[in-house]
Amino acid sequence: MRDLTKCLRLVDEDRALTSPGAKVHYYPLAIKSGRGSTIEDLDGNLYIDMLSSAGAVNTGHCHPKVVEAIKKQADSLILYTHVYMYHEPLVSLTKELISITPGDFRKRVFFGLSGSDANDGAIKLARVSTGRPRVVSFIRSYHGSTYGAISLSAVSLPMSRKIGPLLPGIHHMPFPDPYRAPIPGMSPDEVSDYCIDQIKIAFENFMPPDEVSAFIIEPIQGDSGLIVPPAKFLRDLRALCDANGILLISEEVQQGFGRTGRWFGIENFGVVPDAVILGKSIASGLPLSGVVARAELIEKLEAPVHLFTAGGNPVCCAAALATIDVLRGEDILTHVTDLGERAKKRFLDMREKFEFIGDVRGIGLSIGVDLVTDRQTKERNRAAAAKITYRAWEKGLLLSFFSGSVLRIQPPLVITDDEMNRAIDIIEESMEEFDKGEIPDSVLDSVQGW
Numbered sequence: 001m002r003d004l005t006k007c008l009r010l011v012d013e014d015r016a017l018t019s020p021g022a023k024v025h026y027y028p029l030a031i032k033s034g035r036g037s038t039i040e041d042l043d044g045n046l047y048i049d050m051l052s053s054a055g056a057v058n059t060g061h062c063h064p065k066v067v068e069a070i071k072k073q074a075d076s077l078i079l080y081t082h083v084y085m086y087h088e089p090l091v092s093l094t095k096e097l098i099s100i101t102p103g104d105f106r107k108r109v110f111f112g113l114s115g116s117d118a119n120d121g122a123i124k125l126a127r128v129s130t131g132r133p134r135v136v137s138f139i140r141s142y143h144g145s146t147y148g149a150i151s152l153s154a155v156s157l158p159m160s161r162k163i164g165p166l167l168p169g170i171h172h173m174p175f176p177d178p179y180r181a182p183i184p185g186m187s188p189d190e191v192s193d194y195c196i197d198q199i200k201i202a203f204e205n206f207m208p209p210d211e212v213s214a215f216i217i218e219p220i221q222g223d224s225g226l227i228v229p230p231a232k233f234l235r236d237l238r239a240l241c242d243a244n245g246i247l248l249i250s251e252e253v254q255q256g257f258g259r260t261g262r263w264f265g266i267e268n269f270g271v272v273p274d275a276v277i278l279g280k281s282i283a284s285g286l287p288l289s290g291v292v293a294r295a296e297l298i299e300k301l302e303a304p305v306h307l308f309t310a311g312g313n314p315v316c317c318a319a320a321l322a323t324i325d326v327l328r329g330e331d332i333l334t335h336v337t338d339l340g341e342r343a344k345k346r347f348l349d350m351r352e353k354f355e356f357i358g359d360v361r362g363i364g365l366s367i368g369v370d371l372v373t374d375r376q377t378k379e380r381n382r383a384a385a386a387k388i389t390y391r392a393w394e395k396g397l398l399l400s401f402f403s404g405s406v407l408r409i410q411p412p413l414v415i416t417d418d419e420m421n422r423a424i425d426i427i428e429e430s431m432e433e434f435d436k437g438e439i440p441d442s443v444l445d446s447v448q449g450w
């Protein structure tokens, strides 16, 4: 039996003092430290991390190069707001972001502190630069927790219940989900065509295309359970945008910075967006976000339309520069592609064994394992997701699930083959124990899940 005395004490204190509106509870893991893909709790127990702090530490915990860059910068300047003055780390980072983001055109960048505020900035950018009021996002997308980002999101009722009214002028269109197709039996291309048709119907009936400024889309829908759209959809959406003078903005907060084996998720689909929204892993865990867009769009913004005192601060910029250096220097992207393929194969093999695995999907190290009560109806198996997640934690794995049924496999990108194999072994063992009915129902009282 593991000792969890200190963890349990801290969890009780936290839960008594902080907002329940800011916590999605899985199990009482109070973290003391992290290194690479390993987490240590307050009682000295070790875990392999399959969550990367919600996809925010792609370079792994406390990567030595990132830590060194932070320390060095903190030693000389922590903050002088770039709203009024200028500093070198921000300009160097801006140049790097311009060079790694898709699009062979002139670009500019603005910065913030969270994925949410970057989404707000993208809404402002779209409206100001096109002079059009409407913005379109997708059903079951997640964009964050500010009013603008919640207005774009459409994945969880408690997110918007009682806090309204939300931002006007936002429309939500269906996102193509090849697994849970709108009409059962549709091929991925048919799903894609169906969703494009819904946009055309909206254009003809209630969403005048000449009033639409932008589509904001996650290249892989993250929190809805890692839904990978057919490439055709993104290509057809790009064409629809071009035909109507609408911007296409790729929301890369979760799928960016190497997560899919490319710098940015949208690159897997052969489509070039007009802007990308960045957050989470950009600075390996320090609060930084940004939008990189065609220069002529950003040039329409007038101060002080979108700025933050500590946005793009020197320490976060130094961490981001080190992050890019690590991802580039250690050839992480190739590693992500290779390891992601092997990991996916192992889950697909498990699907042969366990009837409750409905679907395995994803690109690179952004893999979702969707658990169902019945492969025919595809009903979500929340109990399986909760029990397997909990049992895996008992065995030394930091695992989570979203959308009620989808195991979230998003380890730090620096995870080794051995660590990944061990992590998948633990998931397999937990699935076996679930299959045999060895995980008690009492677990379900504890796990809230996303």
Ligand SMILES: Cc1ncc(COP(=O)(O)O)c(C=O)c1O
Pocket: 054, 113, 114, 115, 116, 117, 142, 143, 144, 145, 218, 222, 223, 251, 252, 253, 254, 255, 279, 280
């Ligand atoms: C796709 C996506 N966009 C935006 C956000 C919001 O980012 P933040 O929590 O840093 O505001 C998240 C966070 O989970 C996300 O997954």
